[in-house]
Amino acid sequence: MTHRDTGLNALILEHAGRSTADSALADEISFEEDLAMDSARLVELLERVEEVFQITIPDDALAHLHRVGDLRQAMTRAGSTTSRTHEQEAPA
Numbered sequence: 001m002t003h004r005d006t007g008l009n010a011l012i013l014e015h016a017g018r019s020t021a022d023s024a025l026a027d028e029i030s031f032e033e034d035l036a037m038d039s040a041r042l043v044e045l046l047e048r049v050e051e052v053f054q055i056t057i058p059d060d061a062l063a064h065l066h067r068v069g070d071l072r073q074a075m076t077r078a079g080s081t082t083s084r085t086h087e088q089e090a091p092a
Contacts, residue, residue: 004053008075011052012068015045027069046071055079 010020016035031037037045042065046057049071055078065071 007052008049008072011048012045015041015048025068027067027072029068030066049075
């Protein structure tokens with residue numbers, strides 16, 4: 001497990017009101033069914049993830065975030081977009 005995964009898992013568990021001691025979360029874990037997170041908590045989680053990992057996840061991604069793996073994929077896409085934006089802004 002990478003440092004990023006450990007940090008993400010801790011944020012998810014914190015927002016779900018769970019102990020961060022058990023920080024391993026499989027991609028298949030459902031935010032709603034397994035972690036009992038409603039949409040308001042999920043929005044709060046996304047805001048915190050963006051802040052901590054310095055990325056921007058598009059607002060329309062929320063409708064597609066049902067499982068932990070969905071969030072990891074959204075973060076990867078957002079990180080790729082952020083990297084391309086910084087490359088384009090860099091002086092030649």
